[in-house]
Amino acid sequence: MAASPPDFLQSFWWTARGHEIAAATKQPSACLSFSDPVAKKVQAGQALFNTPALLGGQAAKANLSCASCHVNGRDNPHFFVQGLSKESGTADVTSSFFSLVRANAVEDAAHIPDLAKPGKISRADNDTVLERFIRTLIVEEFSGKEPSAATLAALASYVRSIRSCEGDAVQARSVRDQIALIDAAYEGLQLQSDPATAQLLIRAIRHQLGLIHERYAGARFATQRQVLLESSRNIEALGEESDVGLRSGELAAWHRTFKAEFAPELIAAEPHSLYNEHVVSAALKKGR
Amino acid sequence: MGIWNRKLVLVTSSAILAFAATPSYSAGGGGGGGGGVPSQSAPEYDPAVDYQKGATAFRAGQYADAAKSFKRVVGAMPRNAQAQYLLGASYMALSDFKKAKGPLTAAVRYDDKLIEARRDLGIVHAKLGASDKAGEQVAALKAMASNCGTGCRDAARLNDAIAKVEAAVTAGKTAMGPVAPDVVLAKALTADAIYVQAVSLINEKRYEEAIAQLDNALWAAGPHPDILTYLGFANRKLHKYDVAEGYYQAALSIAPKHRGALEYYGELKLERGNVAGAKAHLAQLETICGFGCHEADELRRWIKEAATSAG
Numbered sequence: 001m002a003a004s005p006p007d008f009l010q011s012f013w014w015t016a017r018g019h020e021i022a023a024a025t026k027q028p029s030a031c032l033s034f035s036d037p038v039a040k041k042v043q044a045g046q047a048l049f050n051t052p053a054l055l056g057g058q059a060a061k062a063n064l065s066c067a068s069c070h071v072n073g074r075d076n077p078h079f080f081v082q083g084l085s086k087e088s089g090t091a092d093v094t095s096s097f098f099s100l101v102r103a104n105a106v107e108d109a110a111h112i113p114d115l116a117k118p119g120k121i122s123r124a125d126n127d128t129v130l131e132r133f134i135r136t137l138i139v140e141e142f143s144g145k146e147p148s149a150a151t152l153a154a155l156a157s158y159v160r161s162i163r164s165c166e167g168d169a170v171q172a173r174s175v176r177d178q179i180a181l182i183d184a185a186y187e188g189l190q191l192q193s194d195p196a197t198a199q200l201l202i203r204a205i206r207h208q209l210g211l212i213h214e215r216y217a218g219a220r221f222a223t224q225r226q227v228l229l230e231s232s233r234n235i236e237a238l239g240e241e242s243d244v245g246l247r248s249g250e251l252a253a254w255h256r257t258f259k260a261e262f263a264p265e266l267i268a269a270e271p272h273s274l275y276n277e278h279v280v281s282a283a284l285k286k287g288r
Numbered sequence: 289m290g291i292w293n294r295k296l297v298l299v300t301s302s303a304i305l306a307f308a309a310t311p312s313y314s315a316g317g318g319g320g321g322g323g324g325v326p327s328q329s330a331p332e333y334d335p336a337v338d339y340q341k342g343a344t345a346f347r348a349g350q351y352a353d354a355a356k357s358f359k360r361v362v363g364a365m366p367r368n369a370q371a372q373y374l375l376g377a378s379y380m381a382l383s384d385f386k387k388a389k390g391p392l393t394a395a396v397r398y399d400d401k402l403i404e405a406r407r408d409l410g411i412v413h414a415k416l417g418a419s420d421k422a423g424e425q426v427a428a429l430k431a432m433a434s435n436c437g438t439g440c441r442d443a444a445r446l447n448d449a450i451a452k453v454e455a456a457v458t459a460g461k462t463a464m465g466p467v468a469p470d471v472v473l474a475k476a477l478t479a480d481a482i483y484v485q486a487v488s489l490i491n492e493k494r495y496e497e498a499i500a501q502l503d504n505a506l507w508a509a510g511p512h513p514d515i516l517t518y519l520g521f522a523n524r525k526l527h528k529y530d531v532a533e534g535y536y537q538a539a540l541s542i543a544p545k546h547r548g549a550l551e552y553y554g555e556l557k558l559e560r561g562n563v564a565g566a567k568a569h570l571a572q573l574e575t576i577c578g579f580g581c582h583e584a585d586e587l588r589r590w591i592k593e594a595a596t597s598a599g
Contacts, residue, residue, distance in 0.1 A: 053580065058487060060582035061548065083484030096488040103492070203580050210579025229578045236580070 008283055009214055009274065010063045016080035016088035020284055025277045027173050028074035030116060031165040038157050044188025044197070045158025047204040048151060049073070050181050054200060057143030058097055064142075065207075066155075073162035075114040085109050093141050101140040116164040123160045130156045150193035151200060174275055175215065175266050178208040179259075186255050192244065202239040206232045212266065215274040217283070224269070227262060335361045335542060339371060339510025343473045346374060351381040361510065362391060367538060368511045369399035373408075373471075380408060380467040385415045396425075403429070403442060403449050404471055410453030417461045426453050473507060482508065486518060495522040513539040517549040524556050532556055545576045551583035555590050566591055 015023045034042045050067040052060050069076050069091060077089040084092045086109040093110075096103035113119055121133045131152040138144040147155075185204040192198075213228045231254065238254075241247040266273075274280050342357030358375035361368060376392035379385070389412050395405035410425030433446040486501035499522045505515045520535030536553035539546050554569030570591060573584040 052582065053585070056582070057491075060585075063581075081480070081484065083481035095484070096491045097484050100491050103488075206580045213579065232579045 008217060008287060009280075011068065013062055014064065014068055014081050015078050016085075019078035019080070019088060021277060021280050023076075023078035024280045025173050025275065026170050027071045027177075028114075029165040029168055029171045030072040030074055031163045032158075032161040033163045034157065034161040038161075040187050040191050041154050041157040042161050043158075043184035044191060044193075044201060045154035045156070046073075047181055047185035047188050048155055048197075048200055049158055051200060051204040051207050053203040053207070054138060054147070054151075055142040055144045057099060059142045060144070066137075069112045070115050073115045073159070074164075075112045079112055093137075099141055099143045101143075102136075114164075115159055115162045125160065128156075130159060134159070148194045148196045150191075150197045154188065154191075154193075154197065172275075175212055175263075175270050175273065178212045179263050179266070181208045182255075182258070186251065189248075189251065192248075199239055202235055206235055209235075216266070216269070217274055220272070221269070224266065231258065333364055333542075335364045335368070335371075336510040336512045342371070342374060342378075343508075343510070346378060346469070347473055349381075351378040354378040355382070358391075362394070365511045365538065365542070366394065367398045367534070369395045369402055369405065370507050371510065372398065373402060373405045374473075376405070376408060376412070377467075377469040377471060380412065381469055383466040385412045388412050389416065400428075401432070403432070403445050406432075407449035407452055408467070410449075411456040411467060414453065414456035414459070415461060419457050419460070422453055422457050426450055426457075429453065483515060483518070486515075486522075490518060490522055490525070493525070495525045498522045511538065511542060513543040513546045513549060516542070517546065517552060520549070520556075521552050524552065524559075529556060529560065545572075547573060547576060547581055547583040550576075551587045554587045558590055558594050563591070563594065566594075 009020075009024055011023060012020055032042060032046075048054050049070075050065050052063045052065045054066070055064060067073070069079055075089065079085065079091060080088045081091070084095055084097060086092075086107070090109040090111050092108055094102050094104040094106070094108060096105070122129050131149075134155050135147060135152055138147050182205050185201045185208070188201045188204075189198060209228045209232045213225050216224050216228075235251070235254065238247055238250055241250070270276065272279065274283060338357045338360045342354045342361065345351070345353035345357060355375055355378040358371050358378060361371040362375055365371060372391040372395035376388040376390075376395060379388035379391070388408070392405055392409040392412055395402055396409055399405065406425045406429050410422045410429070413419070413422035413425065429446055429450045433443065433450065436442050436446060482501055482505040486498045486505060489495075489498035489501060499519060502515050502519045502522065505512070506519070509515060516535045516539035520532040520539065523529075523535065524532035533553070533556060536549050536556065539549035540553070543549070550569045550573050554566040554573075557563075557565035557569065566587065570584065570587045573581065573587060577584045
């Protein structure tokens with residue numbers, strides 16, 4: 001149920017029964033296409049896209065982010081919430097469960113669109129209709145706070161960059177995904193945009209640390225989980241630092257240490273974590 | 289380098305040493321759900337699991353098994369009127385009216401509007417020869433029918449209940465055969481959908497309807513902390529603060545780290561002027577939500593707004 005995800009992976013709350021292993025270990029492939037000048041903006045957008053704090057109400061309580069439905073910016077064939085989906089891969093985003101503003105009192109779950117495909121909304125660089133559309137989704141459909149112009153610009157840049165890849169349509173999930181999203185949020189912070197966007201990017205880093213934390217379960221990873229938790233708490237404290245220069249320096253030092261020393265160890269241990277299909281399968285058998 | 293960062297580097301280094309000291313990893317060792325989700329820990333005893341076992345046995349007519357499961361639920365959650373009622377109903381189906389009396393009395397005590405509980409308690413009293421006590425239940429049911437009126441949703445159920453208790457009084461102690469339950473329990477599978485509907489109704493400020501839906505979910509899923517929390521929330525919005533507090537406390541007795549219950553109970557304390565109590569809830573949430581959570585954000589905002597308006 002929404003307010004308290006009961007499983008060992010929080011995403012199971014919005015995953016169809018029987019789809020857990022596939023959803024936990026596989027994802028649609030995505031390739032990003034953008035020009036160098038907007039690279040940091042795209043990275044900031046990608047980090048925000050994966051952050052529940054961008055949304056509000058029940059979505060945020062359930063730890064849903066844009067990426068819960070649009071995994072890797074694509075779709076999610078495994079998405080299912082009883083009462084909000086008619087079949088896996090569908091969602092009723094005009095349910096008053098999420099927000100009263102766009103609620104239409106009709107059970108009209110629709111297929112989650114693949115953002116790599118052209119949609120009804122123009123993605124043209126010289127048209128801000130996409131920014132306005134994203135703002136509507138955040139505020140009116142998912143009860144989020146009013147996003148800043150910088151937040152919207154970053155999200156729109158990311159969405160504009162999403163492409164399908166040549167080759168495999170599906171790729172394995174990995175701790176590298178979370179590390180890349182931490183990098184993306186960190187790079188996005190270098191833009192030094194408004195305080196609200198910076199706060200969301202700090203939350204984005206903490207959220208990704210949490211996602212790693214839940215994947216490294218069991219007694220053998222107790223120390224690693226402690227490091228992740230300490231990191232998150234320290235970054236939270238950093239978020240409250242009013243001296244932007246001090247904050248940047250401290251965050252840079254943390255990021256260097258994380259990348260050089262801790263991330264490689266997480267990657268090395270990944271086969272024994274809940275990123276591994278066999279480990280997820282065993283945990284499901286034990287837990288259900 | 290600031291203080292926090294020096295500390296971080298130290299922790300990181302020790303972690304890496306711990307990694308290096310571990311010679312090998314056995315397959316599957318990281319699983320098992322030992323870590324849990326970042327900001328939520330599972331309850332040590334989950335009465336909803338036993339409730340489900342009891343409900344499954346009850347549906348299958350295996351009343352002895354049902355009674356065993358419901359007995360464990362009421363042992364942990366004595367104020368759960370649904371489990372008390374179903375325990376009593378299971379005993380009635382086993383013709384054990386003496387054992388049925390206690391849980392049915394408890395069910396009526398904790399939910400005096402539970403028509404079936406009053407009906408069955410009346411029947412049990414009649415079968416045990418206490419026609420005066422059966423009469424008390426008839427009187428209570430008649431009062432409910434009178435308040436309800438002829439066109440109300442429960443009118444037929446109330447009249448049926450009154451007729452059944454009166455018939456049991458007439459039959460007296462001679463009719464000691466088993467009483468087949470007529471309660472139909474929805475499957476737990478529907479509880480999530482009921483919950484989503486109820487939260488939607490709360491968002492639409494239709495609190496009475498939400499409470500009715502959540503009661504249905506409580507029957508289907510048992511004492512689940514999410515359901516109890518939103519029963520608390522809906523009652524709070526109707527200014528039934530004592531009732532709301534009871535539900536929040538029930539949720540936290542099952543899951544002491546339940547984020548939603550901690551947030552909403554903190555908001556209730558704030559509404560009652562208990563700022564220190566609300567801050568204590570926020571401190572708990574901040575401890576639980578190591579990676580950030582919406583519930584802590586919301587309660588923090590409430591406390592800040594309360595301080596602003598008080599100042």
